[in-house]
Amino acid sequence: MQLLNTAIRAAQKGGEVVARYYETGVAREVKDDKSFVTRADKEAEEAIITEIKSQFPDHGFLGEESGKTMGASEYTWVIDPLDGTSNFVNGIPIFGVSVAVLQQGSPVAAAVYQPVGNTLYSAEKGKGTYWNGKPVRVSNGDAQHAMISFGPGKKEKERLNRIFSRVESYVKTKRYLGSAALELAFLARGGTEGFICLGLNSWDYAAGVLIVEEAGGLITHLDGTPWKFGDGDSFIASNGKIHDKLVSLVASVKG
Ligand code: IPD
Ligand code: CA
Numbered sequence: 001m002q003l004l005n006t007a008i009r010a011a012q013k014g015g016e017v018v019a020r021y022y023e024t025g026v027a028r029e030v031k032d033d034k035s036f037v038t039r040a041d042k043e044a045e046e047a048i049i050t051e052i053k054s055q056f057p058d059h060g061f062l063g064e065e066s067g068k069t070m071g072a073s074e075y076t077w078v079i080d081p082l083d084g085t086s087n088f089v090n091g092i093p094i095f096g097v098s099v100a101v102l103q104q105g106s107p108v109a110a111a112v113y114q115p116v117g118n119t120l121y122s123a124e125k126g127k128g129t130y131w132n133g134k135p136v137r138v139s140n141g142d143a144q145h146a147m148i149s150f151g152p153g154k155k156e157k158e159r160l161n162r163i164f165s166r167v168e169s170y171v172k173t174k175r176y177l178g179s180a181a182l183e184l185a186f187l188a189r190g191g192t193e194g195f196i197c198l199g200l201n202s203w204d205y206a207a208g209v210l211i212v213e214e215a216g217g218l219i220t221h222l223d224g225t226p227w228k229f230g231d232g233d234s235f236i237a238s239n240g241k242i243h244d245k246l247v248s249l250v251a252s253v254k255g
């Protein structure tokens with residue numbers, strides 16, 4: 001519980017920083033991988049790490065902006081201080097703060113906080129997923145009514161675009177929302193039915209995958225075989241009910 005409470009508090013602290021910079025015209029820099037970064041990303045990460053260190057001084061960290069810091073314990077915190085920076089700098093309120101803690105490489109507690117709307121998604125291994133403190137499950141929606149979204153990632157863009165253009169033969173609606181952490185959270189609380197991810201970074205989804213699994217969702221490799229954190233950055237996440245449809249959709253477009 002202390003891990004979860006710290007994840008939540010740290011995500012909210014990061015969110016306070018991000019919210020303070022939102023719609024202020026904060027300058028953007030372009031990183032080597034061509035993604036944007038701002039002072040909000042960097043200061044939020046500092047606030048998150050300071051909060052966690054105050055509780056767990058010997059834990060390790062992997063932060064998108066500050067990189068890897070080894071700790072003396074079996075726990076590592078994986079942090080994306082602002083997931084959806086492109087949305088953030090364009091005044092689109094779909095961005096979140098993602099904080100997860102791994103125990104021996106596997107997520108055990110997670111929080112995703114959306115500052116606009118003050119919305120919190122959290123999960124602890126074996127104890128379910130919570131949306132603003134209330135337990136939630138994935139939807140029971142079938143393919144005919146399903147909405148799915150995509151983590152465009154950096155790799156296999158061509159293939160992803162071909163999958164995207166073919167979606168309607170498999171499920172009803174598609175979206176590119178631009179924040180993988182929130183997209184996994186939306187799936188977990190039954191807002192969407194699936195999320196197809198072809199190549200992100202572990203900080204984009206470390207919290208989101210626990211939040212989905214603890215809400216009863218299913219995550220597999222693109223070919224439908226079981227996926228676990230550490231297996232790689234491409235996967236299909238769904239409510240389970242439409243999973244086979246998504247696997248066949250991906251299989252219909254060769255890599
Ligand atoms: C981005 C988001 C987005 C994904 C991009 C990521 P960032 O993260 O997760 O959904 O499509 O590939 O880079 O850069 O805003 O933290
Ligand atoms: Ca991200």
Ligand code: CA
Nearest residue numbers: 064080082083
């Ligand atoms: Ca980020």
